[in-house]
Amino acid sequence: MVRRPFSSRVPSDLGRNPLARAVADARADGRALVDLTESNPTRAGFDYPDYLLSALADARGLKYEPAPFGLIAARQAVARDYARRGVSVSPERIALTASTSEAYSLLFKLLTDAGDEVLAPRPSYPLFDHLARLDAIALRHYDLEYHNGWSIDLASLERAISERTRAVLVVSPNNPTGSFVSRQDLKRLETICVDRGIAIIADEVFADYQLRPGACVDAGRVLDIRQGLAFSLGGLSKSVGLPQVKLGWMAAAGAGDVVAEALARLELICDTYLSVSTPIQAAAAELLSRGAAVRTQIQTRIASNYRTLAERLEAVPSCTLLVADGGWSAVVRVPSIGSEEDLVVDLVGKGVLVHPGYFFDFPHESYLVVSLLPPESEFADGVGRVLRHVGTL
Ligand SMILES: Cc1ncc(COP(=O)(O)O)c(C=O)c1O
Numbered sequence: 001m002v003r004r005p006f007s008s009r010v011p012s013d014l015g016r017n018p019l020a021r022a023v024a025d026a027r028a029d030g031r032a033l034v035d036l037t038e039s040n041p042t043r044a045g046f047d048y049p050d051y052l053l054s055a056l057a058d059a060r061g062l063k064y065e066p067a068p069f070g071l072i073a074a075r076q077a078v079a080r081d082y083a084r085r086g087v088s089v090s091p092e093r094i095a096l097t098a099s100t101s102e103a104y105s106l107l108f109k110l111l112t113d114a115g116d117e118v119l120a121p122r123p124s125y126p127l128f129d130h131l132a133r134l135d136a137i138a139l140r141h142y143d144l145e146y147h148n149g150w151s152i153d154l155a156s157l158e159r160a161i162s163e164r165t166r167a168v169l170v171v172s173p174n175n176p177t178g179s180f181v182s183r184q185d186l187k188r189l190e191t192i193c194v195d196r197g198i199a200i201i202a203d204e205v206f207a208d209y210q211l212r213p214g215a216c217v218d219a220g221r222v223l224d225i226r227q228g229l230a231f232s233l234g235g236l237s238k239s240v241g242l243p244q245v246k247l248g249w250m251a252a253a254g255a256g257d258v259v260a261e262a263l264a265r266l267e268l269i270c271d272t273y274l275s276v277s278t279p280i281q282a283a284a285a286e287l288l289s290r291g292a293a294v295r296t297q298i299q300t301r302i303a304s305n306y307r308t309l310a311e312r313l314e315a316v317p318s319c320t321l322l323v324a325d326g327g328w329s330a331v332v333r334v335p336s337i338g339s340e341e342d343l344v345v346d347l348v349g350k351g352v353l354v355h356p357g358y359f360f361d362f363p364h365e366s367y368l369v370v371s372l373l374p375p376e377s378e379f380a381d382g383v384g385r386v387l388r389h390v391g392t393l
Pocket residue numbers: 039098099100101102125171174175203205234235236237243247248
C-alpha cells in the first residue's frame with residue numbers, strides 16, 4: 001500500500017454515522033424532516049434587517065493597517081458590549097479573532113505544547129475533540145452533575161488534572177445543558193487552577209441568552225478573576241446571530257503580570273495569522289449595536305420554545321425536561337428501551353431530527369437534545385412527533 005502523507009490530527013475514519021445516513025436517505029427520498037438540530041440562526045426564520053450589513057461597506061475597510069489584536073475602535077466596541085452585560089474589561093486586553101473556534105486554537109498555541117492536556121466539561125460541545133486534536137493536544141474530561149440543575153463535579157475535575165494540564169475549559173451557559181457556571185463553582189475553580197498554574201478558558205458565546213429570568217446576572221464572571229490567568233471567549237455568531245460574518249474575540253483577566261506576559265506572547269501568535277478582515281473590524285461597532293434587533297428575536301424564540309417543551313412534557317410522565325438556565329438547546333431524558341442511536345434513527349422515520357445525548361458525551365443513556373431555535377410552529381410540530389413516539393415506548 002502506498003504510504004499516505006497525512007497527520008493523525010485528522011481522524012482516519014471520516015465515514016457517516018447511522019443518524020447521518022438515515023437523514024441522507026430521508027432527504028434523497030424527498031421525505032420532509034422537522035429539524036430540531038438546527039443551530040444556524042440564519043436558517044431559523046428570524047427577521048434580519050436589510051441595513052444590518054451596510055457598515056461592511058465603510059471606506060475604512062479600504063485601508064490595510066495590520067494590527068495583531070485588531071483595530072482599537074473594534075476592540076473598544078467589544079469592551080462596550082461586555083459593559084452592556086455589566087462586565088468591565090479594558091480594550092487593551094481584548095483580541096479579535098475570526099471565530100470562537102479560532103480563539104481556542106490561538107489559546108492552545110499560547111498555553112500548550114504537543115501532548116499537553118486541556119480539560120473540558122462532560123457533557124458539552126462536541127467540537128472540543130477536534131479542536132484539541134487539530135492542535136496536537138489531548139482532551140480530558142471533568143463531569144457536570146445534575147441535581148435539578150447542573151454544577152461542576154469538582155472532585156472529578158481535580159482527578160482529571162495531571163502534570164500536563166494547561167487549561168480548563170468552561171462553557172457558560174453550556175451547550176447543550178444550558179447551565180451557567182455559578183459564582184461559587186468559578187471561585188473554587190479559580191483556587192484549583194491558580195495553585196497549579198492552569199489557565200481558565202470560559203466560552204461565553206451564549207452568555208446573552210437566558211431561559212430563567214436572572215440567570216445571566218447570577219452567573220460567575222471569568223473576567224472578574226484577579227489571580228492566575230483566565231480568558232473569556234465570545235463572538236457575533238451567537239450574540240447577534242451572524243455566524244457567517246466571522247468575528248469573535250477573547251478577553252484576558254488574572255494577575256497583572258501574568259496577563260501582560262500572556263498578551264505579549266499572544267500578540268506574536270495573532271500577528272502571524274492576522275486573520276480578521278479589515279471591513280469586519282471597521283463594521284464591528286455597528287454590527288454589535290444593530291445586531292441587538294436579532295438578539296431580541298432569538299431570546300424571545302428560545303424562551304417560547306422552552307415553555308412549549310415544558311408544557312408538552314407535562315403530559316408525558318415517562319420523559320423529563322432537564323432544567324436549563326440559558327443557551328439555545330434543551331435536554332429531555334427519555335426511557336432507555338433501546339439505544340439512543342436506534343431511537344434517533346427511528347425518529348427520522350417519524351419525520352423529525354433530534355440529537356442523541358451521546359453526541360455530547362452524556363455519561364449514560366437516554367437523552368435527546370433539541371435546538372430551541374426553530375420557528376415556534378415547526379418546533380411544536382417536531383416536539384409532538386418526538387413525544388408521540390417516545391411516549392409509547
Ligand atoms: C459552546 C460553543 N462554542 C463555540 C461555538 C462556535 O462559535 P464560532 O462560530 O464563533 O466559532 C459554538 C457553536 O455552536 C458553541 O456551541
